[in-house]
Structure formats: C-alpha cells, structure tokens
Amino acid sequence: xxxxxxxxxxxxxxxxxxxxxxxxxxxxxxxxxxxxxxxxxxxxxxxxxxxxxxxxxxxxxxxxxxxxxxxxxxxxxxxxxxxxxxxxxxxxxxxxxxxxxxxxxxxxxxxxxxxxxxxxxxxxxxxxxxxxxxxxxxxxxxxxxxxxxxxxxxxxxxxxxxxxxxxxxxxxxxxxxxxxxxxxxxxxxxxxxxxxxxxxxxxxxxxxxxxxxxxxxxxxxxxxxxxxxxxxxxxxxxxxxxxxxxxxxxxxxxxxxxxxxxxxxxxxxxxxxxxxxxxxxxxxxxxxxxxxxxxxxxxxxxxxxxxxxxxxxxxxxxxxxxxxxxxxxxxxxxxxxx
Amino acid sequence: xxxxxxxxxxxxxxxxxxxxxxxxxxxxxxxxxxxxxxxxxxxxxxxxxxxxxxxxxxxxxxxxxxxxxxxxxxxxxxxxxxxxxxxxxxxxxxxxxxxxxxxxxxxxxxxxxxxxxxxxxxxxxxxxxxxxxxxxxxxxxxxxxxxxxxxxxxxxxxxxxxxxxxxxxxxxxxxxxxxxxxxxxxxxxxxxxxxxxxxxxxxxxxxxxxxxxxxxxxxxxxxxxxxxxxxxxxxxxxxxxxxxxxxxxxxxxxxxxxxxxxxxxxxxxxxxxxxxxxxxxxxxxxxxxxxxxxxxxxxxxxxxxxxxxxxxxxxxxxxxxxxxx
Numbered sequence: 257x258x259x260x261x262x263x264x265x266x267x268x269x270x271x272x273x274x275x276x277x278x279x280x281x282x283x284x285x286x287x288x289x290x291x292x293x294x295x296x297x298x299x300x301x302x303x304x305x306x307x308x309x310x311x312x313x314x315x316x317x318x319x320x321x322x323x324x325x326x327x328x329x330x331x332x333x334x335x336x337x338x339x340x341x342x343x344x345x346x347x348x349x350x351x352x353x354x355x356x357x358x359x360x361x362x363x364x365x366x367x368x369x370x371x372x373x374x375x376x377x378x379x380x381x382x383x384x385x386x387x388x389x390x391x392x393x394x395x396x397x398x399x400x401x402x403x404x405x406x407x408x409x410x411x412x413x414x415x416x417x418x419x420x421x422x423x424x425x426x427x428x429x430x431x432x433x434x435x436x437x438x439x440x441x442x443x444x445x446x447x448x449x450x451x452x453x454x455x456x457x458x459x460x461x462x463x464x465x466x467x468x469x470x471x472x473x474x475x476x477x478x479x480x481x482x483x484x485x486x487x488x489x490x491x492x493x494x495x496x497x498x499x500x501x502x503x504x505x506x507x508x509x510x511x512x513x514x515x516x517x518x519x520x521x522x523x524x525x526x527x528x529x530x531x532x533x534x535x536x537x538x539x540x541x542x543x544x545x546x547x548x549x550x551x552x553x554x555x556x557x558x559x560x561x562x563x564x565x566x567x568x569x570x571x572x573x574x575x576x577x578x579x580x581x582x583x584x585x586x587x588x589x590x591x592x593x594x
Numbered sequence: 595x596x597x598x599x600x601x602x603x604x605x606x607x608x609x610x611x612x613x614x615x616x617x618x619x620x621x622x623x624x625x626x627x628x629x630x631x632x633x634x635x636x637x638x639x640x641x642x643x644x645x646x647x648x649x650x651x652x653x654x655x656x657x658x659x660x661x662x663x664x665x666x667x668x669x670x671x672x673x674x675x676x677x678x679x680x681x682x683x684x685x686x687x688x689x690x691x692x693x694x695x696x697x698x699x700x701x702x703x704x705x706x707x708x709x710x711x712x713x714x715x716x717x718x719x720x721x722x723x724x725x726x727x728x729x730x731x732x733x734x735x736x737x738x739x740x741x742x743x744x745x746x747x748x749x750x751x752x753x754x755x756x757x758x759x760x761x762x763x764x765x766x767x768x769x770x771x772x773x774x775x776x777x778x779x780x781x782x783x784x785x786x787x788x789x790x791x792x793x794x795x796x797x798x799x800x801x802x803x804x805x806x807x808x809x810x811x812x813x814x815x816x817x818x819x820x821x822x823x824x825x826x827x828x829x830x831x832x833x834x835x836x837x838x839x840x841x842x843x844x845x846x847x848x849x850x851x852x853x854x855x856x857x858x859x860x861x862x863x864x865x866x867x868x869x870x871x872x873x874x875x876x877x878x879x880x881x882x883x884x885x886x887x888x889x890x891x892x893x894x895x896x897x898x899x900x901x902x903x904x905x906x907x908x909x910x911x912x913x914x915x916x917x918x919x
Binding site for chain 2: 310313338428478502520
C-alpha cells in the first residue's frame with residue numbers, strides 16, 4: 257500500500273508541477289507575442305552622415321543585429337558626408353514610409369524641416385548623437401553639454417596652478433555640428449566661472465586630423481607654455497596629439513578629448529597621445545537606439561509625441577583605464593553592417 | 595606707367611604675399627621667428643607637393659581631378675595592407691602600383707581614347723574612390739597606421755638639420771619637377787603640347803606617350819604627398835576625397851599665375867601661390883580668427899589678386915580665347 261501511496265503522490269506532484277510549468281509558459285506567451293508582433297515586419301531606415309566611420313558602424317551594426325533578431329527589415333543609406341545627399345535620401349525615405357528613421361544631423365538646421373515632416377507622416381524619428389534644431393521622438397546620445405563641462409573641469413583642475421600656465425586652446429570640429437557646438441558650450445560654461453584661465457585659440461578643424469595638426473602646431477608655436485588643449489573629437493585629436501609630440505611637449509601640454517571608444521581611442525590613450533578621453537561608448541549607444549526602437553514600436557505613441565532624451569552613459573578614461581577589450585573593434589561592426 | 599603693365603599675375607601674388615608677410619611680421623608678435631616660419635612651411639608642404647603634381651598636368655593643357663582620390667585610396671590601402679600583416683615594403687610597392695595603374699588608365703583614356711581630361715579625371719576620381727571604399731578599404735574610412743612603421747614615420751614627423759623632413763621633401767620634389775620641366779626633353783614636350791597640341795604633334799613630339807607620362811608623374815607625386823599626410827598624423831583619412839582639397843590645389847596653381855590654357859608657368863608659380871596661402875593661414879590662426887571669417891578673408895584676398903591681374907593685364911582677344919577652359 258505504501259508503494260501505491262508514494263507512486264500516487266509522486267504522480268500528483270508531477271502533474272501539478274507540469275501544470276504550473278504550462279501555466280507559466282502561457283503567462284510569458286501572453287506578453288511575448290504582442291511584443292514580437294509589434295516589431296515583426298517593421299522597417300527601420302538608417303541614415304547617418306556616413307556609413308564609413310566608427311561611430312556610425314557601431315550604431316548601425318548593433319541596430320541591424322537587433323532588427324534581424326526580431327524580424328524587422330533594416331535598410332541603410334550612405335550619404336558619405338554630403339548634406340545634400342542626406343537631405344535627398346531623407347526625402348526619399350519619407351516617401352517610402354518606413355516605420356522608424358534613425359538619423360544623425362550634419363548640423364543643427366539642415367534636416368530640421370524634413371524630420372518634422374517625417375513625424376507628421378507618422379514615422380518615428382530617432383536622432384543619434386548629433387542633435388538638430390527640432391525635437392523628434394527621441395534623441396540618443398551623450399549629454400554633450402555635460403560632457404563639455406566635464407572636459408572643462410579636467411582642465412580647470414590642472415591649469416593655472418602648480419606652476420602650470422593659465423593658457424588653454426580649443427580645437428573644434430565643424431562649427432555648426434551638434435557635437436562640437438554643444439561640447440564647446442559646456443567647456444566655455446566651466447571656463448566662464450574661472451576668468452583666470454585664458455582661451456588663446458578656438459579654431460575649427462572640420463573633423464580632419466591634418467587640419468587639427470597644423471592649427472595646433474601654430475598655436476604651440478605662439479604659446480609654448482600652453483597648459484591644455486581640449487579637442488572635441490578623438491578622430492581629429494590624433495592630429496592635435498601629433499603636433500604636441502612634434503613640438504616635444506608631450507606630458508607638458510595636456511590633451512583632453514572625447515569619442516566613441518573605438519580601439520584607436522584606447523591605443524592613443526596607452527601610447528600617451530591623449531591624456532584624458534571621455535568615452536561615450538558607441539556600441540552602448542547602438543543598444544540605446546535599439547531599445548528606443550523597441551519601446552516606440554511596442555508602446556505605439558503618436559509619432560513625435562513623446563520627445564524623449566535618451567542620454568547615453570559616458571565615462572572619463574586615462575591610460576590606467578585601458579585594458580584588453582576596453583575598447584571595441586570597428587571591423588566587427590563594419591562586417592555586421594555590410 | 596609701363597613697368598606696371600609688365601607685372602605678371604605671379605608677381606602680383608608675390609607682392610601680395612610679401613606685403614602680408616611684412617604686415618604680419620610687424621603686427622603679430624611671434625610671427626617672424628624661425629620656428630614659426632618652419633611651422634608655416636610645414637603646414638603647406640603637402641599642398642605644395644600636390645600643386646607641383648597638378649602643374650605638370652596643367653602646363654600640358656590638362657587637369658587632374660582624380661589626384662586626391664588616387665592619393666587617399668592608394669595610401670590608405672598601403673597602410674591597411676600593412677595592418678593586415680603584409681610587409682611594409684611590399685605594401686608600399688602594391689599601394690604605389692595601384693596609384694600608378696590608376697594614373698595609367700587616366701592617361702590612356704585621355705591620350706588614346708581622347709576623352710577631355712576634365713571628364714576623364716572627374717569620372718576616374720569617382721571610380722577610384724568608389725572602388726576603393728567598396729573593395730579595398732573595407733573598415734572605417736580612416737585607416738590608422740601600424741605602430742611599427744620605423745623610418746617611414748620620419749617622413750611626416752622627422753627633422754633634418756632642424757627642418758621638418760616634409761618641407762625638405764617638398765623642396766626636393768619641387769626642384770626635381772623644375773629640372774624636369776625646364777631641362778629635359780619630356781619637360782619641353784609638355785610645354786610644347788600645352789602651347790599648341792597640333793603643332794607639337796606635327797613637329798614630331800610623341801604626344802600620346804607624353805600625355806600618359808604626365809599623368810603617371812602626377813600619380814607618383816600624389817602618392818608621395820599622401821605618404822607625407824598619413825605619416826604626419828599617423829592616419830590616412832579617405833574622407834578628404836569629398837572635401838574641396840582638389841579645388842584648393844587648382845587654386846594654388848592658378849593663383850600663382852599658371853593659365854589653365856596650358857603652355858605657361860612653372861613650378862615657381864606654384865611655390866608663390868603656396869606661400870601666399872601658407873602666410874594667410876598661419877597669420878589667421880595666430881590671430882585666432884573665426885573659421886567662417888577666415889574663409890571670407892581668404893576668398894577676398896584671392897579676388898583681389900584676380901581683380902588686380904585683370905586691371906594690370908587686361909584681356910585682349912588673344913588671351914581671352916586662350917585663357918578660358
């Protein structure tokens with residue numbers, strides 16, 4: 257009898273537990289299916305300034321991978337740094353009516369009207385990194401002014417004291433480009449509170465390392481006792497760093513920059529080209545963009561109604577923070593995007 | 595009044611450059627120092643080298659709009675190969691080979707297929723860039739240099755008796771081009787062809803091979819300019835293809851007084867044009883003039899040079915016919 261009892265109770269217990277499992281599966285299914293349905297078959301259009309640079313490849317690579325996971329269609333276009341081509345492509349995209357447009361502003365104004373138009377047509381618009389004059393569903397990127405302030409603070413903490421001069425130079429990107437414009441705003445905000453520090457030069461290098469190099473050479477020539485240089489982007493800051501090295505002033509003139517954390521950034525930190533680099537992790541931004549897409553498609557708000565600032569995390573790095581795998585390899589994402 | 599009429603555009607630009615130089619020397623502390631002057635030269639060295647490449651083609655009544663694309667893609671490919679583990683000398687040989695092959699195609703299109711240089715090089719420039727980005731430079735559009743490139747680094751970053759090696763290299767290339775154009779047979783042929791193509795041909799000049807030779811030479815010099823650019827910032831940025839660098843190069847050539855109609859001018863004109871641009875850029879950077887204002891000043895000076903030239907050297911029927919492309 258005892259055996260029967262044990263068998264029976266085991267059977268009952270088994271039945272109950274399998275029932276709970278079935279029920280649990282049903283529980284999760286009820287949430288999963290609508291979420292998957294909301295995403296499936298949707299079209300994501302990706303239109304950065306160019307597909308050929310590390311940031312755009314990381315964002316696009318991650319978004320494309322996520323789109324593939326959830327059965328979304330991913331289309332991308334490469335205007336290759338031409339604002340005209342970009343406006344043209346955006347106009348075409350609006351006519352094709354994708355569900356989401358992920359784009360990046362070459363400057364504050366150029367795409368503003370078109371982005372508004374896309375929203376009016378019911379297309380969700382996510383602006384990455386380079387904010388434009390019009391706010392759409394979401395902006396994904398670091399808090400650029402805050403980042404500029406952080407760069408300013410690094411400079412303030414070390415210049416004008418301990419025998420260091422009070423002279424600072426700023427190397428901008430393209431004057432009207434969102435990243436450059438807002439970062440410089442942040443830097444200047446901090447410097448305004450420290451009138452003892454003097455900005456001896458603030459020139460635009462057009463995102464070009466060669467131009468950054470020749471500007472910095474001249475600035476160092478004129479101000480041999482320069483304390484620090486703030487360069488808004490790591491891609492061009494390599495040229496700034498080369499000029500510092502050429503002048504034999506590495507270690508004396510501090511170079512502070514910011515970038516998306518590609519391997520070249522870690523390399524420049526470890527070989528001493530950069531003293532400080534603020535890393536806004538472009539791969540992480542890609543994930544933030546993908547998350548925002550999923551949120552919009554599932555929550556289905558009216559296009560242009562939320563206006564969400566998805567500030568991506570950033571952190572300040574020095575040589576000591578560079579370890580194996582700290583930075584990411586752009587080739588990985590370039591391959592994903594191909 | 596007669597002496598004024600004899601001022602050529604080159605001399606006008608030279609006078610302008612000297613004037614600017616004098617004004618900056620007086621007004622800007624730190625402008626007239628040996629170090630700053632070297633920095634000035636250093637910053638326009640690549641510009642000058644590309645100007646020399648362009649002038650060789652322009653004298654032969656051609657133009658090369660593919661020069662920047664050829665330079666950027668071939669040099670970027672060189673260092674990408676090196677990054678992938680190809681030995682540096684082999685990578686350089688392959689890169690240079692590609693540059694020369696592209697120039698050869700350009701030359702053949704112009705010399706044998708008789709396509710006007712403007713269209714042939716415009717198309718080839720787009721082709722080289724497109725092909726390069728699609729099949730050669732697969733990753734990001736900036737190729738970083740491998741860390742251990744040894745002596746090659748000194749091309750862009752080294753010094754020779756206290757003078758940046760980029761400046762020395764630019765002077766050597768300019769001098770070699772000067773000798774070639776002035777004293778060698780192919781050099782004189784280029785002038786003859788630029789002056790009157792048909793007459794040169796009738797006179798027995800091997801016009802087609804010389805045309806191809808011109809573009810090959812431009813490709814070779816462009817490759818060297820690219821190596822200087824890349825080694826000085828430890829990266830080759832293929833994005834410069836989409837910038838207006840090629841127009842700036844043509845500007846330096848034309849500003850120095852080389853007519854696009856061919857047959858006139860020489861390396862000296864390029865040097866004068868390059869110096870004017872160098873003095874301007876350096877002075878404006880020292881004064882920390884805003885970028886947009888810099889462009890305004892730059893274009894105003896260029897306009898002044900052209901206006902003064904048209905007043906001093908008024909166009910007559912003959913020059914008007916010759917001088918327009």
